[in-house]
Amino acid sequence: MTSPTATETATLERASDAPMLAQVERWAAVNSGTGNLAGLKTVAGLLADAFAALPGEVRLVPPAPVESVDPEGTVQAIERGEHLHVRVRPDAPVQLLLTGHMDTVFAADHPFQSLRWLDDGVLNGPGTADMKGGIAVILAALSALEASPLADRVGYDVMINSDEETGSHASAALIAALAAGKTAALTFEPALADGTLAGARPGxxxxxxxxxxxxxxxxxxxxxxxxxxxxxxxxxxxxxxxxxxxxxxxxxxxxxxxxxxxxxxxxxxxxxxxxxxxxxxxxxxxxxxxxxxxxxxxxxxxxxxxxxxxxPPKPLDAAATRLFELVRECGGALGIDIAWKATGGVCDGNNIAACGIPVVDTMGPRGGAIHSADEFLITGSLAERAQLSALVMMRLAERGTV
Missing domain, CATH: 3.30.70.360 (Alpha-Beta Plaits)
Structure with a gap:
């Protein structure tokens, strides 16, 4: 374990000072169920405005065509929302992919629509943990990285899709295109309430x-x-x-x-x-x-x-294991115990790993009860995970590889 340097410490302080909670409250107040195109459009606009604070290009990408079989047996086209893509320094020596999703499992007519405090530092609301909290962590970590002397060594693509909760059919091709040639990837699904990360995943x-x-x-x-x-x-x-x-x-x-x-x-x-x-x-x-x-x-x-x-299935190969070890090393430097275990769930990390890119896909804040009206975000973990992500990216910049 290597303690943070003075330069790293300054970057970590910037990461933790970002207005993440206010962003989560604002973004989670807008319903963005996968089928709610109006809500997704609103959230995509809010995110585009927020990520415009980063250097580089911000764009909204049209969804790929999606088909489904209706109850009558007819194959129907399904509309999906636009995806957010941010590209910064594509010629830098270290290239990273950071991904998240703006959609939730809660439709526009679902009764779970509002936010409330369950306890000090525990916020209940649709998408607070899964994963508007994760999106806020991405922006905080990258904003802090941009103020670091190591920023010029790192280029990155950020992809926030609109259909992860239904399988990313409208964004899978975009994920694959952005993953190509990357040094590593971080996906910001929520960690478990105790901080445990997801390791291997099935297909x-x-x-x-x-x-x-x-x-x-x-x-x-x-x-x-x-x-x-x-x-x-x-x-x-x-x-x-x-x-x-x-x-x-x-x-x-x-x-x-x-x-x-x-x-x-x-x-x-x-x-x-x-x-x-x-x-x-x-x-x-x-x-x-x-x-x-x-x-x-x-x-x-x-x-x-x-x-x-x-x-596709996501086993832990040698490169992925090295990336997990780096996350654990950075966690130790911050006083955070990092562990991971296999899970039965799937996410965009599966698709990224299938491209041969090492990925840790639960870099988001701690929370739980996702996909239910009991979903909660441990708000103190926003700063914790923003610092962890910023430190991982800085050390990847220094190493030049996983």
């Missing part, structure tokens, strides 16, 4: 299987029908049986059916698969296709598979 894929059967009268000639709902239920059970230590399977929903006197001719099974490794991901996709073929054969139906693995 994740969401699939919709459209099953086309044949309708018939339920009493007069049911044998002439082909019950798509029964086929979907059978497929759900077969896929559920694939669960193992290397694969989590969640058959989540079946759309379909109709009047009790009609054999249903269409159903849609929605399922999430979470493989622990690339090998498990390949095996899971092969098994999925094999079971679909079996359902077609055994139930005399036709199936169409929609979706895929949008988050």
């Amino acid at each position: 994740s894929g969401n699939f919709s299987i459209l099953i086309h059967g044949r309708s018939a009268h339920a009493g007069r000639n049911p044998d002439e029908g082909r019950n798509a709902l029964v086929a979907a239920a059978d497929l759900a059970l077969r896929l559920n049986a694939l669960k193992s230590l290397d694969l989590k399977v969640n058959p989540a929903k079946i759309d379909g059916g109709g009047p009790n006197n009609v054999v249903p001719d269409q159903a849609i099974l929605r399922v999430n698969l979470r493989p622990a490794s690339l090998e498990a991901m390949a095996a899971a996709e092969a098994a999925l296709r094999s079971h679909i073929a079996g359902i077609e054969r055994d139930h005399d139906v036709h199936c169409h598979l929609h979706g895929g693995f949008n988050r």
Whole structure:
């Protein structure tokens, strides 16, 4: 552990003095559920104004096209919000990627819309921890870095997307493009309440299987029908049986059916698969296709598979481990104990790691109960994590590598 130098200490003080809490309160007061395009536009504008304090180019990037299967089985285009991109010193010797997301899981009509203090220093509100607090930490750390003598050695791209909570389908290509050639990446999902970071992550894929059967009268000639709902239920059970230590399977929903006197001719099974490794991901996709073929054969139906693995598994390779060790070293210099553990969740860190770039993806403030109306932010950790991020970036600038 190396204690902060006088130069580092001055930068760390600037990071902790940033108005992060006020920013979180302002940004979290605007609903920005992934489907709330008006709210996302407002938040994107607020963020663009805030990040304009940094040197370089600030722009709003149009979302990539996204498709989804509706309950009727029709593939529909989905609108997503614009993403924020900030680029500073692209020719500097050390290049970093910092990412976050402006969207939340709370729709415009969700009852969880306001902020309240649960206790001294504990703020409850939608997106306070996940992750408008993380965005405030990014800006504070970078603003402090800009005043450091090491600033000229570091270039960076900041990407704040609008659709992370639904899988980053409209921003995955942008993430991959910005990750290319980077020295390292930091993503600002919240740390656990005790400060623990997420280490290895599984992959994740969401699939919709459209099953086309044949309708018939339920009493007069049911044998002439082909019950798509029964086929979907059978497929759900077969896929559920694939669960193992290397694969989590969640058959989540079946759309379909109709009047009790009609054999249903269409159903849609929605399922999430979470493989622990690339090998498990390949095996899971092969098994999925094999079971679909079996359902077609055994139930005399036709199936169409929609979706895929949008988050590859994120193991901890040697480069990622070195980056985690650097974060722990910087934490020790600040008197912060840093630990990490594997988690079942996924995020944009998965996509960045798939590009071969070492990433720590829980550099945001401490908090908990995310994705629920009990979500909370430990506000004292805003300064703590801004200092940690600034110190990591300064030491990356000095080293020139991870």
